Amino acid sequence: MLYDIAIVGGGPAGCSAAVTAANRSLSALLLDTGDFGLALRKSALVKNYLGMPDRSGAELMDAFTAHMKAAGTTVVPHKVLSILPREKHFYLATPGEVYEARSILLCPGASHGKPLEGETAMLGKGVTYCATCDGYLYRGKTIGVVTNLPSAWEEVEFLAGVAGEVKLWADFPLPEKRPANVQTMEGKPRKVLGEERVEALETTAGTEKLEGLFLLRETDPLDRLLPGLRLDGPFIRVDDNLATSVEGVFAAGDAVGYPWQINKAAGEGQKALLSAASWLRENPV
Ligand SMILES: Cc1cc2nc3c(=O)[nH]c(=O)nc-3n(C[C@H](O)[C@H](O)[C@H](O)COP(=O)(O)OP(=O)(O)OC[C@H]3O[C@@H](n4cnc5c(N)ncnc54)[C@H](O)[C@@H]3O)c2cc1C
Numbered sequence: 033m034l035y036d037i038a039i040v041g042g043g044p045a046g047c048s049a050a051v052t053a054a055n056r057s058l059s060a061l062l063l064d065t066g067d068f069g070l071a072l073r074k075s076a077l078v079k080n081y082l083g084m085p086d087r088s089g090a091e092l093m094d095a096f097t098a099h100m101k102a103a104g105t106t107v108v109p110h111k112v113l114s115i116l117p118r119e120k121h122f123y124l125a126t127p128g129e130v131y132e133a134r135s136i137l138l139c140p141g142a143s144h145g146k147p148l149e150g151e152t153a154m155l156g157k158g159v160t161y162c163a164t165c166d167g168y169l170y171r172g173k174t175i176g177v178v179t180n181l182p183s184a185w186e187e188v189e190f191l192a193g194v195a196g197e198v199k200l201w202a203d204f205p206l207p208e209k210r211p212a213n214v215q216t217m218e219g220k221p222r223k224v225l226g227e228e229r230v231e232a233l234e235t236t237a238g239t240e241k242l243e244g245l246f247l248l249r250e251t252d253p254l255d256r257l258l259p260g261l262r263l264d265g266p267f268i269r270v271d272d273n274l275a276t277s278v279e280g281v282f283a284a285g286d287a288v289g290y291p292w293q294i295n296k297a298a299g300e301g302q303k304a305l306l307s308a309a310s311w312l313r314e315n316p317v
Contacts, residue, residue: 034132035061037308038124040112041139043069043093044294045285047100048301049137054103056309061131062100063124065250066109066183069093071141072294081294092294109183113162115258117278120317127164134317135280135308138268139301140251142286147253150224158230158244161252163187170244172196176233178221179248180204187248188214199240274304280315282308
């Protein structure tokens with residue numbers, strides 16, 4: 033199916049955009065890593081969200097996602113690995129499937145996966161962002177997994193079924209029942225080491241030898257997500273209509289600048305969606 037718009041990210045900006053898409057009778061696909069607003073969920077108390085003071089971040093996000101789903105949005109709980117523009121539409125690749133949409137709204141939040149030292153140089157040489165895509169290359173080998181995503185646990189289990197040994201750096205509580213070959217590691221990952229291929233990961237607690245490194249984070253570097261996407265420092269460059277440097281692609285929320293606030297993210301999600309709706313009208317299939 034060719035959707036009118038694909039919304040990348042299911043935080044306040046993405047959920048607000050999806051509700052507006054439904055109001056405008058546009059078919060919308062929302063893709064999120066699966067944790068829906070992980071950053072906000074960490075907040076114990078939000079005092080400044082208009083009309084709903086003194087809620088926890090998790091309560092607010094649950095309300096936002098319930099509203100977004102009730103609006104009839106099609107939801108895909110998987111990370112978008114890359115977006116490829118084609119003449120009249122876009123392909124969005126997730127670990128399992130490829131989706132198609134006429135326009136894109138990027139709402140991936142603020143943590144744009146600042147690369148580890150050595151990460152970019154080792155991409156494709158042992159460093160990978162996708163367990164499903166590359167796991168089979170590491171059958172019987174010793175690999176590292178660095179993740180901040182509770183929803184990536186399934187991928188860790190998948191990798192444990194393929195690799196010989198999995199050294200895991202995770203910054204969330206892990207299930208008690210774990211595959212025997214998963215070893216939880218101490219320290220904060222700092223630097224990927226290797227010449228032709230990954231050889232080790234340097235952390236604040238020491239250096240661990242590895243044959244491959246899976247980085248399963250909330251967001252990967254934005255310039256890898258979509259070719260031609262221009263950035264201003266850590267932010268996606270947008271104009272007054274929240275249009276990006278790529279025709280048919282819009283952006284909203286923390287990803288486009290300060291202040292990092294829920295009201296601003298939700299408002300921009302709506303504004304960007306309305307800009308996309310105008311663009312879709314002016315650029316019929
Ligand atoms: C601890 C904490 C407390 C806070 N307290 C407040 C407060 O009290 N008041 C306030 O106004 N604001 C607060 N904020 C800020 C607020 O959470 C953010 O401004 C807001 O969540 C931004 O919304 P967003 O939709 O732009 O991004 P996010 O909420 O970050 O959502 C982005 C979503 O996109 C997903 N994503 C990223 N990349 C991809 C990809 N490639 N494919 C698929 N999905 C992807 C992520 O997993 C995430 O679910 C707080 C933030 C934190 C961390």
